[in-house]
Amino acid sequence: MTQNKNKAASDVSAALAPLSRRSVLKTGLWAVAGVSALAAGGFALLRPSPRDSLPVPAGLVHLEAQHYHLFSRLTEILLPTDGTALLPAAQVPVVNHIDGLLDALDPAIRQQLLTGLALFDNAAVVTHFKRFVDLPDADALAYVGDWVNSGVMPKRALGFVVTKLTHTGYWMDSQTWPMVEFDGPVSRRWGIPSRGNQPLPG
């Protein structure tokens, strides 16, 4: 578990990059929220969902129940494996891995990300009258696509983050590698000896 917690993948750095500019989160995301609220005549934060009553695994450090349900739903729609040789996403602790990835973040940025995740979930109320976690598969996928390909930079950035965290939470798990023939660490497995230090130049 400790090992998993320490696995902060390269693409997560990229995924989190858009959130590292605090001004983006302070102004951009809230601008999106503001527009949404205006359009909806009120922003229904955390409209109840049937998922809210589902159990949440123990051991999450940063993600709360609402975030767990959000990433569980994202895992279902972004990581389909039916009919493929890939490891079913349900067999991978994707959300636990994501929780571990958040360790690498500056605490202030992490808190802003968590706020952004709630926004992502709830903004669907404006357009679909449901939270994202309750959208049917096709609508949910289209919703994510709308964020990822948005011309509104902060919206695109958050869409980018949620997809990359979900993808990385799956692919950073070494259980997924044999199915795509990725070798992972090899030196110890192959018994390659260390050359040690180079002797002093002559």
Added chain:
Amino acid sequence: MAEIIAASHGLVVTQAKDISQSSLALEADVVVIGSGAGGAVAAYELAKAGKSVIVLEAGPYVPSSEFTEDFSQAIVQLYEDKGTQTNADGDLMVLQGRCVGGSTVVNGCVAFRTPDYILDDWQKQYGLTNLTVDALEPYFARVEANLGIHVNPEHEINRNSAVLREGAKKLGISWKPFQRNIRECALTGHCLSGCATDRKQSMLVTYLPWATAHGARIYADTKVTQILAENGKATGVLAEVTDPKTGVKKADVSVKAKLVVLAAGAVQTPLLLQKSKLANSSGQVGKNFACHPSTFVVGQYEEDIHPWRGAMLGIYVDEWAHPSKGGYILEGGGAGAVELSAVTQPGLGEDFMDYMANLKKLAGIVTLIHDHNVGEISWDDDKKKIDYRVAEADYPAMKAAIASAVKLHFASGAKKVYLPTVVHAVVENPAEADAKVAAIELGLQSLRMVSYHPQGTCRMGSDAATSVCTPYGETHDVKNLFITDASLFPTSIIVNPQVTVYTLASYIADYIVQN
């Protein structure tokens, strides 16, 4: 006189765990800030010349026996800000090593000499008339010999690079095998996670153990907080030792030294000078940041490539390297599963999983451009700020580099090419390549960009009004304060910078000894 022998494995490093007192007062001829390319070389050359040397490294000491070959772990273990360092806009990752050995521990071993036309430009534009090709030749030769730099033999060109080589031949464009600083490469493909078997000739297994053999003392977990100067001369530094596991300060450190060598990297070096309020009469400290913003263009092939197997970097295309021809290069670069899941947007759901299911059939090209020095490093309250946006003047080079990479992929046999964009963009056939690349709207959050090459923030020059350092690396304002990292570069150099840093550090160390 006893023969001087470097340790066969590992380094003698004083770490936070070794320190029990709350303050340390040290003294040496030279204190070196940073243990990467610039710091390690300076430390060795000066220690060899008989100087007492102390090296202070902010990052931890991680022996190669602890390297995991899992990039998602390595980035937390070995990289600045656990791999989350970005520009202020958040659309460019700035990757630097943060450990004993610095970025040399985690780089891809690519070893270019500084291009002649770059040195010519530095002479003409910045008065660096001492840095001629002829003057630097012995220094290039020295570091190349010391670091086992050699042209990749055929077995060090992996399938990823081999297919691209065939494409380059078909297109009739110039390509070359890389030169790399590695001995007996084990072909694991894990360069960016540190070389677990010490094949890469990083500072961890070369200049640092050599420096300690000559008496240099290395302190890890020790971040310099201020450079001290009196009457226009450097006199030492103040630092803090912090437990890397808890983040709790363990000790204050002062080092009294006749000479300070600053080599903390092109982000930290100007920050430290700004904090110390030194060497900035020109107002140039932190300005002129460049970084070779790069993208990773992925092609999908019919055949199995397994881009993570073999030497990570095999060949490069230099057809458009000269600024008059575009100012960019393409590098055949392998990558692992997690990295490949991040470098493009092949679609969502089934589209993405189909892309990943074909992982072994993917090949990668890294694009590097000769960017303008338009960025700035500064403090934003108590946090660093990397203000850098790709200049509009560099948009043509960015697009040309991506367009050339797409063409190279198709010439090499790719069936489709994934663009390095944030939004969904796939080129399905050669006929639509130009239009798809032209349609990329460059600007904030448009490309998936990474920089491995920060540079330029304390540039050298003969004019004290427009540069921070003299042509010999000493700051114009503060005597006995030298800089030996990539901050010195007056312009970006197009190619991977490690050999340029080693060479300048060697040159400057010789200058120090002789003067």
